Amino acid sequence: MGVQRLVAALVTALLAGCGPATAATVDPAPPAPRHAPQRTYAVGVRQFVVDPGGPRPLPVTVWYPVEPTTPATPAAPSGPPTAPATTSAGPVVRPGAPVAAGRFPVVIYSHGLRSLPELHAPLTTRWAATGFVVAAPTFPRTNLRARDFTRVDVRNQPADGWRLIRHLVRLTTRPDDPLAGHLDVTRIAAAGHSAGGFTTAGMFTSGHSTRLRSGIVIAAGGVAGSFAGPVAPLLFVHGGADPIVPESVGRAGYARALGPAAFLSLPGQGHGEYLTPGRPGFAQVLATTTDFLRWTLYDDPAALHRLPTDAALSGVTTLTTRALPR
Template identity: 30%
Template sequence: MPVPTTTRPATVISARPVVLPSPPHRGEDLQVRVSAPATGGDLPVVVFSHGFGWSMDGYAPLTDHWAAHGFVVVQSTHLDSRTLGLSANDPRTPRIWRTRVEDLTRVLDELPALEAAVPGLRGRVDHSRIAVAGHSWGAQTASTLLGARVLDADGTPGEDMSDSRVAAGVLLALTGLGDSLTPFAAEHLPFMRPHFDTMTTPALIVAGGNDQSHLSTRGPDWFTDPYTHSPGDKTLLTLHGAEHSLGGIPGREAAETTDENPARVALLQQLTTAYLTHTLRNDPAPWKTAAAALNQSPDPLGTLQSK
């Protein structure tokens, strides 16, 4: 049962594409969508990273909801987007996972320019309160700014790409440890060896109870590894029966949505918004209310646990 909400959504303004010139090795300028409520000030920022193949135009069920409830939401189009059409043989392909992280860092660097690009937004953004969020590959991208690393071939944690400007994260369907990859994934996706021991920034981690990845030999519990193996101040939401699209967060009519469930998406809207309000606005009341409503539901759509 969805968690009740009393917050009335605001009118949202949005600008796209906002183009940020990129370094030569990227080969494409970075295209960004910026969305925000039409009124209000001291607005926190959520930087969102899409899943494989998507773009700045995806994930409206979540990103529009966050913007309507008081957040500036910035969405990049990464190089793997189907809108750019890079081939598997493109020389940039092996380092796309790093380029994705660089995209998010560039957004943080260019927040003043992005703010100025949206009519009526200038002077209304709080640059000191920032969260990162992402789904699937985008969740791994976002997790690196929270302190997660990628293991080298010899098992040594790679470069620290964390960012002290980021105060919290929302990680949706983030893949687990790389010790159970299928042979295909191990050969073709070497970056899928995350190391969570250094992911110290607070985060809400969301896993689907029926999310069976074709990249892992394990079951849905693989997606709980980021919670299990990261240091404290983490919360895990396990959605009962949810598959990788978590009910339809990329878009309710998207081909990737194999488990369309509006109630599940509504629950995610409410819980993620409450979590962002708690961590970025230092207001725990909505989160406590939302968590209590879920825990007390006679037929809950998921379970919460924290450490």
């Protein structure tokens, strides 16, 4: 079966229904206002496994802010953080480096079919450099190295995402864990590409925990029961000529979304080349997604107001919005 037919079958299955996705944790009290960092960080990385002895062990890669080896120059208060020192693949990553001082919002990032978290590092490490902890699970039966690859297992992945959230909530109470005290688990976003985008949508079912404050759906759309509330801002990113998941699928998800929503279209582009540094649209996708996270997880009004400018590149990107605050 070709890739296009494989994903088409997946979309049909997902639109028919997903497994349970809501968290079993008690919702926290509304978080106090935060100030988005006006600087950039170096990036650390670590790995662990959620439920290693269970029926669905979940390896997780975590990218997180660390202090740079040389002092950073703060950005101007009115603008976003300046770009960190990078290689062509993104910020320089320091495995096991100590976490920077502070508490950081969390982004759960879901990969697509036959992919891996590290293949999305050009985006996820750049998010981490601007003040987010990005936790990316390797899904048991849809990852690149899965021995029993099964595309319809995507139905179970929203519940995996919530398992990871519950694990992170518990982790914050463990004084011996390096991330303890550094995770703001009252401010979580979900994001993902392709099947990971459908996974993300599936985490926003009716009654989901208010810990989950926003979502980014890339090259995907909604699933049965998604976007039912509580209301959370959503950003959709889609190539206008995507041959795998047509843009109309993303547009339909955008139309179903409750509350604030935005749709970043890349006319003429396919299933994800705009996620590659140096390719047309990457800079706009990075700026738009970063400021969307800064707005929704740090309550940064300046980031919200930058979104139209972030996304503006004539002939390459277009941005549609609905019900965004002014």
